[in-house]
Amino acid sequence: MPFKENYKKKIVLFASGNGTNVENILNYFKNNNRVSFLKVFTNNSKALVLKKIAPFTIKSRCFNNIELKEDLIFKELKLLNPDLIVLAGFLLKMPTSIINYFQNKIINIHPALLPNYGGKGMYGINVHKAVKMNNEKKSGITIHYVDNDYDTGEIIFQKEVKISQLDSVEDISNKVHNLELEHFPKVIELILFKV
Known part of the structure:
Protein backbone atom coordinates (compact mmCIF):
# COMPACT_ATOMS: atom_id res chain seq x y z
CA MET A 1 0.00 0.00 0.00
CA ASN A 104 3.18 -8.91 15.00
CA LYS A 105 2.38 -5.40 16.19
CA ILE A 106 3.86 -5.67 19.69
CA ILE A 107 7.62 -5.42 20.21
CA ASN A 108 9.78 -5.67 23.30
CA ILE A 109 13.38 -4.85 24.07
CA HIS A 110 15.32 -7.30 26.23
CA PRO A 111 18.70 -6.51 27.83
CA ALA A 112 20.45 -9.71 26.71
CA LEU A 113 21.14 -11.79 23.64
CA LEU A 114 18.11 -14.05 23.54
CA PRO A 115 17.50 -16.93 23.86
CA ASN A 116 20.12 -16.58 26.62
CA TYR A 117 19.04 -14.90 29.84
CA GLY A 118 15.37 -14.66 28.96
CA GLY A 119 12.20 -15.82 30.64
CA LYS A 120 10.23 -15.02 33.75
CA GLY A 121 12.21 -13.00 36.27
CA MET A 122 14.96 -12.18 33.78
CA TYR A 123 14.75 -8.41 33.49
CA GLY A 124 16.92 -5.43 34.35
CA ILE A 125 19.68 -5.99 36.85
CA ASN A 126 18.77 -9.69 37.23
CA VAL A 127 19.97 -10.27 33.67
CA HIS A 128 23.25 -8.42 34.18
CA LYS A 129 23.98 -10.24 37.44
CA ALA A 130 23.50 -13.59 35.68
CA VAL A 131 25.73 -12.50 32.78
CA LYS A 132 28.46 -11.45 35.26
CA MET A 133 28.10 -14.61 37.34
CA ASN A 134 28.59 -16.76 34.24
CA ASN A 135 31.68 -14.80 33.13
CA GLU A 136 30.20 -14.08 29.71
CA LYS A 137 32.47 -12.36 27.21
CA LYS A 138 29.59 -10.53 25.54
CA SER A 139 26.09 -9.35 26.21
CA GLY A 140 23.72 -7.13 24.28
CA ILE A 141 20.15 -6.36 23.36
CA THR A 142 17.37 -8.19 21.58
CA ILE A 143 14.33 -6.54 20.04
CA HIS A 144 11.62 -9.10 19.35
CA TYR A 145 7.95 -9.54 18.63
CA VAL A 146 5.89 -10.46 21.68
CA ASP A 147 4.19 -13.84 21.85
CA ASN A 148 2.48 -15.72 24.69
CA ASP A 149 5.66 -16.59 26.59
CA TYR A 150 8.36 -14.40 28.10
CA ASP A 151 11.06 -13.44 25.58
CA THR A 152 10.35 -16.17 23.03
CA GLY A 153 8.89 -14.15 20.14
CA GLU A 154 10.52 -13.83 16.74
CA ILE A 155 13.78 -11.89 16.95
CA ILE A 156 13.84 -8.69 14.91
CA PHE A 157 17.26 -7.30 15.86
CA GLN A 158 20.23 -8.10 18.08
CA LYS A 159 23.36 -6.13 18.88
CA GLU A 160 26.17 -7.35 21.07
CA VAL A 161 28.78 -5.61 23.17
CA LYS A 162 32.01 -7.05 24.54
CA ILE A 163 32.38 -7.31 28.28
CA SER A 164 35.41 -8.15 30.34
CA GLN A 165 35.91 -9.86 33.67
CA LEU A 166 36.78 -6.43 35.07
CA ASP A 167 33.32 -5.08 34.23
CA SER A 168 31.01 -4.77 37.22
CA VAL A 169 27.31 -5.56 37.00
CA GLU A 170 26.73 -1.80 36.73
CA ASP A 171 29.28 -1.54 33.89
CA ILE A 172 27.49 -4.30 32.00
CA SER A 173 24.15 -2.60 32.61
CA ASN A 174 25.48 0.72 31.28
CA LYS A 175 26.97 -0.88 28.16
CA VAL A 176 23.72 -2.67 27.39
CA HIS A 177 21.60 0.40 28.12
CA ASN A 178 23.70 2.46 25.71
CA LEU A 179 22.90 -0.10 23.01
CA GLU A 180 19.19 0.23 23.83
CA LEU A 181 19.30 4.00 23.49
CA GLU A 182 21.25 3.84 20.23
CA HIS A 183 19.27 1.15 18.44
CA PHE A 184 15.68 0.90 19.76
CA PRO A 185 14.30 4.02 18.00
CA LYS A 186 16.03 3.09 14.73
CA VAL A 187 14.54 -0.40 14.79
CA ILE A 188 11.08 1.04 15.51
CA GLU A 189 11.49 3.30 12.47
CA LEU A 190 12.60 0.33 10.38
CA ILE A 191 9.53 -1.69 11.42
CA LEU A 192 7.14 1.19 10.75
CA PHE A 193 8.51 2.30 7.41
CA LYS A 194 10.63 -0.63 6.20
CA VAL A 195 13.48 1.84 5.53
Whole structure:
Protein backbone atom coordinates (compact mmCIF):
# COMPACT_ATOMS: atom_id res chain seq x y z
CA MET A 1 0.00 0.00 0.00
CA PRO A 2 1.52 3.37 -0.97
CA PHE A 3 2.21 5.81 1.84
CA LYS A 4 -0.66 8.24 2.31
CA GLU A 5 0.68 11.73 2.73
CA ASN A 6 -1.52 12.59 5.71
CA TYR A 7 -1.41 9.21 7.42
CA LYS A 8 0.64 9.00 10.57
CA LYS A 9 1.83 5.72 12.02
CA LYS A 10 0.31 5.38 15.47
CA ILE A 11 2.40 4.15 18.39
CA VAL A 12 1.46 3.21 21.94
CA LEU A 13 4.18 2.79 24.57
CA PHE A 14 4.18 0.64 27.72
CA ALA A 15 6.68 1.15 30.56
CA SER A 16 6.99 0.25 34.23
CA GLY A 17 10.00 2.21 35.46
CA ASN A 18 12.44 5.01 34.73
CA GLY A 19 11.31 5.68 31.19
CA THR A 20 14.70 6.43 29.65
CA ASN A 21 13.86 4.35 26.58
CA VAL A 22 10.44 6.01 26.27
CA GLU A 23 11.98 9.48 26.55
CA ASN A 24 14.64 8.54 24.01
CA ILE A 25 12.04 7.22 21.55
CA LEU A 26 9.90 10.36 21.91
CA ASN A 27 12.94 12.58 21.31
CA TYR A 28 14.03 10.53 18.30
CA PHE A 29 10.65 10.97 16.59
CA LYS A 30 9.76 14.47 17.83
CA ASN A 31 10.30 16.11 14.42
CA ASN A 32 8.92 13.19 12.42
CA ASN A 33 5.54 14.17 11.00
CA ARG A 34 4.81 10.58 9.96
CA VAL A 35 4.54 9.29 13.55
CA SER A 36 1.95 9.93 16.22
CA PHE A 37 2.33 8.76 19.83
CA LEU A 38 -1.13 8.06 21.18
CA LYS A 39 -0.49 7.17 24.80
CA VAL A 40 1.99 5.88 27.36
CA PHE A 41 0.60 3.12 29.56
CA THR A 42 2.19 2.27 32.89
CA ASN A 43 1.32 -0.15 35.65
CA ASN A 44 3.24 1.95 38.18
CA SER A 45 1.75 5.28 39.30
CA LYS A 46 5.15 6.25 40.79
CA ALA A 47 7.13 5.39 37.66
CA LEU A 48 9.61 8.04 36.58
CA VAL A 49 8.38 7.59 33.02
CA LEU A 50 5.43 9.84 33.94
CA LYS A 51 7.83 12.71 34.72
CA LYS A 52 9.95 12.01 31.65
CA ILE A 53 6.99 12.34 29.27
CA ALA A 54 5.76 15.61 30.83
CA PRO A 55 7.50 17.84 28.22
CA PHE A 56 5.82 15.93 25.39
CA THR A 57 2.21 16.26 24.28
CA ILE A 58 1.30 12.66 24.99
CA LYS A 59 -1.40 11.22 27.20
CA SER A 60 -0.63 8.71 29.92
CA ARG A 61 -2.67 5.98 31.54
CA CYS A 62 -1.88 4.28 34.85
CA PHE A 63 -3.52 0.93 35.33
CA ASN A 64 -3.43 -2.04 37.66
CA ASN A 65 -3.07 -5.77 37.05
CA ILE A 66 -6.82 -6.36 37.29
CA GLU A 67 -7.49 -3.86 34.48
CA LEU A 68 -4.91 -5.66 32.36
CA LYS A 69 -6.20 -9.16 33.11
CA GLU A 70 -9.88 -8.25 32.71
CA ASP A 71 -9.31 -6.82 29.23
CA LEU A 72 -9.98 -3.16 30.08
CA ILE A 73 -6.61 -2.22 28.59
CA PHE A 74 -7.35 -4.46 25.60
CA LYS A 75 -10.57 -2.52 24.95
CA GLU A 76 -8.70 0.79 25.12
CA LEU A 77 -6.04 -0.49 22.73
CA LYS A 78 -8.68 -1.63 20.25
CA LEU A 79 -10.17 1.87 20.27
CA LEU A 80 -6.73 3.46 19.80
CA ASN A 81 -5.91 1.01 16.99
CA PRO A 82 -2.12 1.53 17.02
CA ASP A 83 0.16 0.41 14.21
CA LEU A 84 2.75 -0.59 16.81
CA ILE A 85 2.76 -1.29 20.55
CA VAL A 86 6.22 -0.78 22.05
CA LEU A 87 7.15 -2.37 25.38
CA ALA A 88 10.00 -0.25 26.71
CA GLY A 89 10.84 -1.57 30.14
CA PHE A 90 7.39 -2.99 30.76
CA LEU A 91 7.52 -5.78 33.35
CA LEU A 92 4.09 -7.40 33.16
CA LYS A 93 3.11 -10.20 30.84
CA MET A 94 0.71 -9.12 28.10
CA PRO A 95 -2.59 -11.02 28.08
CA THR A 96 -3.24 -13.46 25.25
CA SER A 97 -6.20 -11.37 24.08
CA ILE A 98 -3.93 -8.40 23.31
CA ILE A 99 -1.18 -10.53 21.77
CA ASN A 100 -3.59 -12.38 19.48
CA TYR A 101 -5.43 -9.25 18.35
CA PHE A 102 -2.26 -7.24 17.72
CA GLN A 103 -0.19 -10.11 16.32
CA ASN A 104 3.18 -8.91 15.00
CA LYS A 105 2.38 -5.40 16.19
CA ILE A 106 3.86 -5.67 19.69
CA ILE A 107 7.62 -5.42 20.21
CA ASN A 108 9.78 -5.67 23.30
CA ILE A 109 13.38 -4.85 24.07
CA HIS A 110 15.32 -7.30 26.23
CA PRO A 111 18.70 -6.51 27.83
CA ALA A 112 20.45 -9.71 26.71
CA LEU A 113 21.14 -11.79 23.64
CA LEU A 114 18.11 -14.05 23.54
CA PRO A 115 17.50 -16.93 23.86
CA ASN A 116 20.12 -16.58 26.62
CA TYR A 117 19.04 -14.90 29.84
CA GLY A 118 15.37 -14.66 28.96
CA GLY A 119 12.20 -15.82 30.64
CA LYS A 120 10.23 -15.02 33.75
CA GLY A 121 12.21 -13.00 36.27
CA MET A 122 14.96 -12.18 33.78
CA TYR A 123 14.75 -8.41 33.49
CA GLY A 124 16.92 -5.43 34.35
CA ILE A 125 19.68 -5.99 36.85
CA ASN A 126 18.77 -9.69 37.23
CA VAL A 127 19.97 -10.27 33.67
CA HIS A 128 23.25 -8.42 34.18
CA LYS A 129 23.98 -10.24 37.44
CA ALA A 130 23.50 -13.59 35.68
CA VAL A 131 25.73 -12.50 32.78
CA LYS A 132 28.46 -11.45 35.26
CA MET A 133 28.10 -14.61 37.34
CA ASN A 134 28.59 -16.76 34.24
CA ASN A 135 31.68 -14.80 33.13
CA GLU A 136 30.20 -14.08 29.71
CA LYS A 137 32.47 -12.36 27.21
CA LYS A 138 29.59 -10.53 25.54
CA SER A 139 26.09 -9.35 26.21
CA GLY A 140 23.72 -7.13 24.28
CA ILE A 141 20.15 -6.36 23.36
CA THR A 142 17.37 -8.19 21.58
CA ILE A 143 14.33 -6.54 20.04
CA HIS A 144 11.62 -9.10 19.35
CA TYR A 145 7.95 -9.54 18.63
CA VAL A 146 5.89 -10.46 21.68
CA ASP A 147 4.19 -13.84 21.85
CA ASN A 148 2.48 -15.72 24.69
CA ASP A 149 5.66 -16.59 26.59
CA TYR A 150 8.36 -14.40 28.10
CA ASP A 151 11.06 -13.44 25.58
CA THR A 152 10.35 -16.17 23.03
CA GLY A 153 8.89 -14.15 20.14
CA GLU A 154 10.52 -13.83 16.74
CA ILE A 155 13.78 -11.89 16.95
CA ILE A 156 13.84 -8.69 14.91
CA PHE A 157 17.26 -7.30 15.86
CA GLN A 158 20.23 -8.10 18.08
CA LYS A 159 23.36 -6.13 18.88
CA GLU A 160 26.17 -7.35 21.07
CA VAL A 161 28.78 -5.61 23.17
CA LYS A 162 32.01 -7.05 24.54
CA ILE A 163 32.38 -7.31 28.28
CA SER A 164 35.41 -8.15 30.34
CA GLN A 165 35.91 -9.86 33.67
CA LEU A 166 36.78 -6.43 35.07
CA ASP A 167 33.32 -5.08 34.23
CA SER A 168 31.01 -4.77 37.22
CA VAL A 169 27.31 -5.56 37.00
CA GLU A 170 26.73 -1.80 36.73
CA ASP A 171 29.28 -1.54 33.89
CA ILE A 172 27.49 -4.30 32.00
CA SER A 173 24.15 -2.60 32.61
CA ASN A 174 25.48 0.72 31.28
CA LYS A 175 26.97 -0.88 28.16
CA VAL A 176 23.72 -2.67 27.39
CA HIS A 177 21.60 0.40 28.12
CA ASN A 178 23.70 2.46 25.71
CA LEU A 179 22.90 -0.10 23.01
CA GLU A 180 19.19 0.23 23.83
CA LEU A 181 19.30 4.00 23.49
CA GLU A 182 21.25 3.84 20.23
CA HIS A 183 19.27 1.15 18.44
CA PHE A 184 15.68 0.90 19.76
CA PRO A 185 14.30 4.02 18.00
CA LYS A 186 16.03 3.09 14.73
CA VAL A 187 14.54 -0.40 14.79
CA ILE A 188 11.08 1.04 15.51
CA GLU A 189 11.49 3.30 12.47
CA LEU A 190 12.60 0.33 10.38
CA ILE A 191 9.53 -1.69 11.42
CA LEU A 192 7.14 1.19 10.75
CA PHE A 193 8.51 2.30 7.41
CA LYS A 194 10.63 -0.63 6.20
CA VAL A 195 13.48 1.84 5.53
